[in-house]
Amino acid sequence: MTRTRVVSLLAVAALAACGDTPAAPGAAPVTFTNPVHSQTFPDPGVLHEDGTFFAYGTNNASANVPLLTSTDLVHWTPAGDVLPSVGSWATTGNTWAPEAVRTDAGKYVLYYTARWNRADRQCIGAAVADNPRGPFTDPSPSPLVCQDDEGGSIDASPFRDDDGTLYLYWKNDGNHIGVPSHLYAQRLAPDGLSLTGSPTRLLTNDKPWQGAVVEAPEMLRHDGRLYLFYSGGAFDSDRYAVGYATCDGPIGPCHDAPENPILRSSPAAAGPGHCYPVTLADGSTWLLYHAWPPDGIGSVSPGRQLWLDRVDWAGGRPVVHGPTADPQPMPRTAS
Secondary structure: OOHHHHHHHHHHHHHHHOOOOOOOOOOOOOEEOOOOEOOOOOOOEEEEEOOEEEEEOOOOOOOOOEEEEEOOOOOOEEEEEOOOOOOOOEEEEEEEEEEEEEOOOOOEEEEEEEEEOOOOEEEEEEEEEOOOOOOOEOOOOOOOEOOHHHOEEEEEEEEEOOOOOEEEEEEEOHHHOOOOOEEEEEEEOOOOOOEEEEEEEEEEOOOHHHOOOEEEEEEEEEOOEEEEEEEEOOOOOOOOEEEEEEEOOOOOOEEEOOOOOOEOOOOOOEEEEEEEEEEOOOOOEEEEEEEEOOOOOOOOOOOOEEEEEEEEEEOOEEEEOOOOOOOEEOOOOOO
C-alpha cells in the first residue's frame, strides 16, 4: 500500500471520528489532495460559466492556450487549444498567462501574451470567441498593450467591478531589460477590445522579497473592499511567492500589505504563484495557483502543477491555507 493511500485512509478515519463520514460509493468525494492537476499548467486564469470552470494556461508543446475544465475546481479535464493561431502581430511559441471575460454583448475576450514580431518584446493581445471553449481569434493587426520602452507588457487580467465596468491589469516586463517592473490598471471599453483613459501604476517592485519582479495582478472585491493579489520573485526558483495590496478603487491607489508574502514555498511545493482567486456561491474564497515540485524546479515535466487552497479572511486580511499537501475538504461549488 502506498504512503499516499495510507494518508488518505487516515484522513477518512479522522473525519469519521469527528462525526463526518466518507461519501458513499458513487457519491462526490469529501476531500481532495494537491496538486489538483499533476501535469504542467502554468499561470492559470479562470472563467466560471453555467456551472463549469474554464482554466486557461500558458502554452505547452502542443497548444498555444491549453484549456482545462472542471465542475468542482478539483477534477480537471484537458479540452484542447482555444487559440489555434496567435494574432498577425505575434510570433508563435511564447503564449503566456491567458485570461478571459464575458462582455455585455455575449462575446468572450481572451487576453494573452505573445512575442511581438517587430521586436524582442512580449506584448498583450485580445482574441474573441462566441463561447469560452473557443476557438478565439485576434482581429487586430497590433497588440492591445505593448510598452516597448518598458520592456514589453505581460500578464493581462480583466476585472468586472460590481457596477459592471471592466478594467484590465497587467505588468510591464521591466526585468526583461533591467528596469523596474510595475503593475498597471486601465479601464476597458464595454466590448473589451480597447482601453480608455490612461494607464495607472499601482505597485512597483520595491520590497526585498519581490526581487526584480512584481507580476500576475488579480483584482478581487471581497466584502466591499478591493484586494490586488500578485506574485513576486524569480518564477523559476523557490523564492517565487504571492502577496497582496488593498486598493481604494479599481485604478488605485493601492497599499502593499506589510505581512507579505502570504503564500510561499513549503516542503511540498516550490515557488507557488501566479494565483487566481475564486469566490464561490457560498461566499468562500479559493486560490488556484501553480507550483513546482521541490525536486523539479525548472523542469519541463512535471513542470508547474496546478494547486488549490482555501483562503480565509481575518480582520480584512486574506489568509491562505497552503501550500497544503494533506487531504482537505472539497470546495462547495454547487449554488
